[in-house]
Amino acid sequence: MIQLQHISKWVTQGGSRIFLLKDINLEIQEGQFISIMGPSGSGKSTLLNVIGMLDQPDEGDYNFMGQEVFKLKEKQRSAIYKSHIGFVFQAYHLIDELTVYENIETPLLYQDVKQSERKALVADMLDKFNIVGKKDLFPSQLSGGQQQLVGIARALIASPKLILADEPTGNLNSKQGEEIMELFKQLNDEGVTIIQATHSEKNAAYGSRTIHMLDARIEL
Amino acid sequence: MRNIISVRTMSDGRASQIIHHTFIMLKNYFKIAFRNLLKHKGYAAINITGLAIGIASCLLLFLVVRYEMSYDKTQPNYKNLYHVVTQNKYADRTNYTSGIPNPALEALRLQMPNTKFTALNSLYGAQVSVVNNSGGADKKFIEDSGMFFCEPTFFELFSYTWLNGSPAALKEPNTVVLTKKYAEKYFGNWKDAVNKMLLMDNFVPLKVTAILDDVPANTDFPLGALVSYETVKKYGDHYNFNATEWGTTSSNYQIFALLPASMTQAEGDRQLLEFSKKNYTGRNDKSEKINFLQPLKDVHFDKRFETFGDHVTERSTLLTLSLIGLFIIIMACINFINLSTAQAVGRSKEIGMRKVLGSSRKQLFLQVMGETGLIVLIAGILAIIIAMLCLPYIKHIVSIQENLSLFNAQTLVFGLLTGAVVTLFAGLYPSLILSGFKPIMALKNRITSAKVGGISLRRGLVVTQFVISQVLIVGTIVAVMQMNFVHNADLGFNKEAVLLMSTNADSSVIQQYGAFREKLLQTPGVVNVSFNADEPSSDNNWSSNFAFDHKDDEPYPVSLKFADENYFKTFGLEFIAGRPFEKSDSVREIVINETLLKKLNLKKPEDALSKDIRIGGAPWKKIVGVVKDFKTNSLRDAINPILIIQNSNFYGKTAIKISSSNLAQTQSAIENTWNSFYPSYAYKTAFMDTKINDFYKQENQLSLLYKIFAALAVFISSLGLFGLVSFMAVQKTKEVGIRKVLGASERNIVYLFSKEFTVLILISFVIAAPLAWYMMNGWLQNFQYRIQLGAGVFLIAILISIMIAWITVGYKAIKAAVANPVKSLRTE
Structure with a gap:
């Protein structure tokens, strides 16, 4: 599903390059549950952003489901990630001004899904995550765990093939964190490919494969 | 603030300590305010620019409104002075005029002995020649305004400074009193002017008998040269003055009244009504004419009545100006409120910290107000600079020719007041919001724009702004x-390339008209020449009662245009029936317009032809043509019913149609022709389209x-x-x-x-x-x-x-x- 070859990304500071990613080679099959581990600043988030096509490396090739991502135009690229990738953030990044329902609905708006269909999809999702009763609340009225549930529901609404989660449990207590991980496991069983960045060994253990990063490189 | 107020009850040492403390706090606030401005340069620039423009607009508009309101206010009798005006009620309309029949003056004095009356008779377009030692004229001036026939009693009502002489200087005929400016214009130095001679309209000798100081510009009595009233009595025929003719009024002849302190306006009006009944009844049964009083304080603002000044400003115009000023400054304040509340979230940490450190809500409130004050102060200084730069251009938007000054007590007070009100209005809401933050929430950065509130307020204010700008x-x-x-309206005649010359229609001028016209027509570029009293569209309105087809007088007046047979071609007037009248020395044939045709209930234009018509009590004349309607006045007014008649006695204007090529050359050739025919007459022209x-x-x-x-x-x-x-x-x-x-x-x-x-x-x-x-x-x-x-x-x-x-x-x-x-x- 994903092939990264010789991916490097750097910033130039005082004439010398500081690498954010250095010669990353990685292959991920559909249906895998990958955990990326490593200390802060090792490049986990940058790698996720590159995979999520939010960021571009300075060097290297990226093949996503048979397409050379960096050879595509901006528009085509955003069309791919719109329909295939869902994002989950450590800080949830819900839109404060929108209700739970509206937050979950937002990605569908950008994919021109019809209103009746949107209604059905959001209702399914609310049901699935057991948050029907909270659909009219605003993010500030929810606990952290509940907010992250909404964040995941939002990531899943457009039925992506791949979920990218950057420290999804970083702001949660351990019980809430466990619930989220269980949820990821369940989603993975249903066939969704998941890549998560995490600090926690325990969380990494939910995955089928763990990649360790240090100083912008993948440790083999 | 409380600190300062409580100072009085304390001992001196403690008081000075508190003052010192307050001073340090103020310094601290100012420092913070100043740094805040620097930190948010963009927002500060927006606020200051907006407020500066707003305050500058307000200042300028205030100057204009104040100036317009100041007309003649310096007259000591301002409150008791009145303008005697006329109302003429016809069956279908009511006309108003400042004009009064000539004999009314003496009649009023008899009827209302306790009231002081005086007449002022303006001489628009009189020619003044400065006579030199050999009897010839050195300099010639056509005075469009500033010349009046004036009684010595005028100065019992109105007060002016005499540089030389007294009102008695106007007792005799052939005397004139000049203002300093006019004396200098004619003679170079006003001190040499007394006893010098002037010649008015080439036949009235005038001796300068006194000098007045110049009158201010904000007056509807722009006195320049005052010719004694005895002079108009002496030369009454030429100046249309007739002390027994009750039927004619001209807005050039006006009367003013000074009521005794004990008499109210209502009482004056009652006596005038009595006077009107006695003197006007039975003279003209087609209209009901009465005189009444217009207070001097209304003279500058009432468009119904003519004044001697160069413009009348309606109060509604002044209101519009004031409202616009208010709108602009409100918009600038709205910007301030919007940006400050929007910024409030960003400042919550500072406010929270200050509260934790012991600042009271009041102190914070004052701090934010102080910042507003600082911004308004900077904007105010900028506004004064903007206003000073704009001041010379203000005469393009209002009829003020005098140079106004920003620096006078009233404007200063107004400026300070505006600053204070703006500070309060703009600063109040943001100050309340900011000083009301809960410190813990503020420090935890938990204050969001939603919690600050004011989003709907901000929307409301933005809507207000859009409403103002859309209106x-x-x-x-x-x-x-x-x-x-x-400007593009079809006036019904050709206004392009018609040169109008004003002439004093005395017999010596008129005698030479034929030869003058011949000579002009030989000038290359001159297409046609017409002598007349009035161009097709004009402010003048000479009207008379009339009768049609040997019936009684019609119940409405008809406007008269005196013109020669070339009038129609020169102005390109179109006939819908009949023909122009033929050249004749006496009035025999008459042309009417479409409006008169309709008012006479005639179906076809042809029906009017060969019918008879009579002006006033004159003999019956024949209608020979009907012209298509042309605009007889400005487009503000409906087209008047019109009669076009020949009468060479009234031909004060020469209209010259010229071809538009070589305009300058043609004009100078015309001037040369004029000077060779009329060497003692000043040459003055204007183009028809400019006049319109x-x-x-x-x-x-x-x-x-x-x-x-x-x-x-x-x-x-x-x-x-x-x-x-x-x-x-x-x-x-x-x-x-x-x-x-x-x-x-x-x-x-x-x-x-x-x-x-x-x-x-x-x-x-x-x-x-x-x-x-x-x-x-x-x-x-x-x-x-x-x-x-x-x-x-x-x-x-x-x-x-x-x-x-x-x-x-x-x-x-x-x-x-x-x-x-x-x-x-x-x-x-």
Whole structure:
């Protein structure tokens, strides 16, 4: 599903390059549950952003489901990630001004899904995550765990093939964190490919494969 | 503040300590205020620019309104002085005029012995020649205004400074009193002027008997040269003065009254009504004529009555000016309130910290107010500079020729007051909001714009701004369209390339007209020449009662145009029936216009031909032609019924139709011809189209005023909008990032930003449209001929507002939309 070859990304500071990613080679099959581990600043988030096509490396090739991502135009690229990738953030990044329902609905708006269909999809999702009763609340009225549930529901609404989660449990207590991980496991069983960045060994253990990063490189 | 107030009850040492302490606090506030300004340069610039423009507009408009309100206020008898005016009631309308019949003066004095009356008779367009030792004329002037026939009693009512002599100087005929300015114009030095000789209209010798100090510019009595009243009695035939003729009034002849302190205006009016009944009844049964009093304080503001000044300003115009000033400053204050509350979130930490450190709410309130004050102060200084730079141009939007000065006590007080009110109005709400923050919430950064509230307030204020700017935009469009309509209107005659010369129609001039015309026609470029009393469209209105087809007098008057047989060709008037009259020395044939035809209930133009018509009590004449209607006045008024008649005695004007090539050459040839025929007469010309343009001076000024202030309003609201959007862009950085990650395109993001403002514009349009319609429809009622106020105007206005808003919002929105979401969502 994903092939990264010789991916490097750097910033130039005082004439010398500081690498954010250095010669990353990685292959991920559909249906895998990958955990990326490593200390802060090792490049986990940058790698996720590159995979999520939010960021571009300075060097290297990226093949996503048979397409050379960096050879595509901006528009085509955003069309791919719109329909295939869902994002989950450590800080949830819900839109404060929108209700739970509206937050979950937002990605569908950008994919021109019809209103009746949107209604059905959001209702399914609310049901699935057991948050029907909270659909009219605003993010500030929810606990952290509940907010992250909404964040995941939002990531899943457009039925992506791949979920990218950057420290999804970083702001949660351990019980809430466990619930989220269980949820990821369940989603993975249903066939969704998941890549998560995490600090926690325990969380990494939910995955089928763990990649360790240090100083912008993948440790083999 | 409390500290300072309580000082009185304390001992001196403690008091000085507190004052010292207060001073340190103030210094601290100022420092913070100043640094805050520097830190938020963009917002500060927007606030200061907007407020400076607002305050400058207010100052300038205040100067104008104050000037217009000051007319003749320096007259010591201001409160008891009245203008005796006339109301003429016809079956179908009521006419008003300042004119009074000549014999009324003596009759009034007999009837109302306790009231002082005086007559002032203006001499528009008189020629004054300075006589030299050999009896010839050195210098010739045509005085368009400033010359009057005046009684010595005038100075019992009105007060002026005499540099030399006294009112007694006007007792004898052939005497004249000059103001300093006029004396200097004629003789170089006013001190040499007394006992020098002038020649008026080439036949009235005048001896200068006294000198007056110059009158101020803000007067409707622009005295320049005052010829004794005895002179007009002596030369009555030439100056249309007849002390027994009750039937004629001219607005050049006006009467003023000084009521005794014990008499009210109502009592004066009652006595005038009695006077009118006694003197006018039975003289003309077609109208009911009465005289009444117009207080001097209304003279400058009432358009119904002619004054001797160069313009009358309606109070509604002054109200419009004041409102515009108010609007502009409100808009600037709104910008301030909006930006300050929007910024409040960012300042919550500072406020929280100050509260934790022991600042009271009152102190914080004063701090924020102080910052507002500082901004207003800077804006005020800038405003004075702007106002000073703009002052010389103000005469283009109002009829003030005098140079106004910004620096006088009244304006200073007004400026300070404006500053104080603006500070209070703009600063109050932000101060209350900021000082009300709960310290813990503020420190925890838990204060969001939603919690600060004021989002709906901010929307309301933005709507207010849009309403104001849209009303002004509609006003501008309507005023510009109407003025375009006026300038391009078909007047029914050809106004292009017609040169008008004013002449004093005395017999020696008229005798030479035939030869003069022949000579002019030989000049290359001259197409036609007509002698007449009045051009087709003019402010003059010479009217008379008349009878048609040997019936009784018709119940309405007819306007008279005296002209020769070449009038029709020179001005390109079209006939719908009959022909021009033939050249004749006496009045035999008459031409009428379409309006008169309709008023006489004649079906076909041909029906009027060969019928007889009679003016006043004169013999019957034959109608030989009917001309297609042309605009007899400005487009403000309906077309009058008109008679065109020959009478060479009244031909004070020469109209010369010239071909438009070699204009300058043709003009100088005409001048040479004039000087060779009439060496003792001053040469003065104007083009017909320029004269017509002058009809609409005030409307043109208003239209310009709208243009300027609509532009300012749009500018200020755009400034505010830009500030708000920049702020929104900062606030929404995260949201934009999330949306982009969720798949929003750049277009989606730009739409997100413009949507809200577009909705606000639409809401304000709903409020602005009826307001603007009401306002401009009222203004259009001033014109008999006007544009239709259709939906198009409003459509253009809203399109303009939306476009400007989009352009303003667009830059920031696009910048926000293309930003990389990875940056805005980074958590570590």
